[in-house]
Amino acid sequence: MQTIDKSDRVMYWGTGRRKSAVARVRLVPGTGQLVINGKPGDLYLQFNPTYLSAAKAPLETLGLEAEYDILVSASGGGLTGQADSIKLGVARALCQLDPENRKPLKVEGYLSRDPRAKERKKYGLHKARKAPQYSKR
Numbered sequence: 001m002q003t004i005d006k007s008d009r010v011m012y013w014g015t016g017r018r019k020s021a022v023a024r025v026r027l028v029p030g031t032g033q034l035v036i037n038g039k040p041g042d043l044y045l046q047f048n049p050t051y052l053s054a055a056k057a058p059l060e061t062l063g064l065e066a067e068y069d070i071l072v073s074a075s076g077g078g079l080t081g082q083a084d085s086i087k088l089g090v091a092r093a094l095c096q097l098d099p100e101n102r103k104p105l106k107v108e109g110y111l112s113r114d115p116r117a118k119e120r121k122k123y124g125l126h127k128a129r130k131a132p133q134y135s136k137r
Helices: 049-062 079-098 097-107
Strands: 001-002 010-018 021-029 033-035 068-075
Touching: 010 079, 021 079, 033 049, 049 068, 049 079, 049 097, 068 079, 079 097
Parallel strands: 033 068
Antiparallel strands: 001 010, 010 021, 021 068
């Protein structure tokens, strides 16, 4: 969804989900900054290069990493889930920006939601699949 804020800047929205993490992403024309929940992105993601590169990967694929700021409101899950949900949200926002962006993002797999989630615990087991220790005698 495209909106215009008070300072007449065009914003593009995208929502990403992974495990139990949800990220609401806004792309704003800027200098390539990443801000997550009001903190700088590298500080929030604990300077982890894997998380940082995952969050910015869709922009790097299109060569737009220095043209848009990424403003994120992330909640739920851990840092891995949030980083991947940011990646999906950024990719969806880039599709709002220009429909031509969809094909290269789809080829890279950035528009696919990862459906894996935690398996529920079963009765009689310690965890989802971990059984109590077997005792023959």
